[in-house]
Amino acid sequence: MYTAESTVRAAQPVGNHSYEEFKELTREFHGCAAPGLLIGGYMVEKARARLPEGTLFEVFVETAKCLPDAVQLLTLCTYGNGRIRLAETGRFALALYDKYTGQGWRVFIDPLKLRQWPEIETWLLKKKSKQEQDSDRLLEEIGLAGEELFGIQSVGISERFLEKSSSGPIAPCPGCGEPYTAVDGPICRGCLGQTPY
């Protein structure tokens, strides 16, 4: 809770990093110490602490905003190695789970605890415009709250999400000549016009 007492309490560490060190990591990777990314760091560590030591885990994030970068900074799960996946529910939550059994822990914003941190609540619920928010106080509250902001629940990942799919054969596209995933059809999706260009 943010009280007079909080001012003598120190920012919580993010796993093995001090809060300041973690902020610096976020600036180097993400471009800035975004509030969602700092909160995400504590979420990752809260979930990881519950997994048995040495568990090979993977991650579901429930939003693509900021959270994936907390995972990528603190674990070996990355977008490009397929160990982070997005299950978009619109909630600010993530789950770390055993790659083989699917058993793991989901960490989420606890609405009751959120009320105890007014600047975090203002930011998350967009109660004020960004310009009107007190960003120094927001970052201070995030560090003081640490993992206390969250609830945690045991989850099991459905079996169909545990199977790894292969991309299948790769062949030259008769349209553009580039190698493509042949399961997509006789020509690549690029030649079908499915590009942003």
Place this chain on the structure above:
Amino acid sequence: MYTAESTVRAAQPVGNHSYEEFKELTREFHGCAAPGLLIGGYMVEKARARLPEGTLFEVFVETAKCLPDAVQLLTLCTYGNGRIRLAETGRFALALYDKYTGQGWRVFIDPLKLRQWPEIETWLLKKKSKQEQDSDRLLEEIGLAGEELFGIQSVGISERFLEKSSSGPIAPCPGCGEPYTAVDGPICRGCLGQTPY
């Protein structure tokens, strides 16, 4: 081309990194020096070199396999800051473009050049099982080929992809109580059962 001459040719640098340094970065971030990630590093640098100095750019990757991690290691574009997006065409290609004008460069595997690097071709077209491939030679060919493996073309990103969408208001979900993106409907998508748990 891989010839006797190649053996005295050195691996190409990946931007400001030596090939060995870049391999080390990939191990720390991605868990291993995956061939697609090493190739991706050269792709990023080939596209970036064509953008005017100081351009604020964003990225489309045409596959989620490996390529996003090359982008994340070499630029400030990350999954969590929204500056990498996926336009899945099944091709191993990416485009770096000016965030405001959409003008940029797409780098792709040139099928004619691919034929000159037999181990890369074997890997990309899955001509042999992973066990049968010569992974040392594959990594050597990737370093020797460097940016020569690719074609490059000018692209313009369609205007509808340049507009940033806001997630809109955030409100407590009447089902679970967690804050969620209220545009999704009266309850969150988690409460609608759209989760992997």
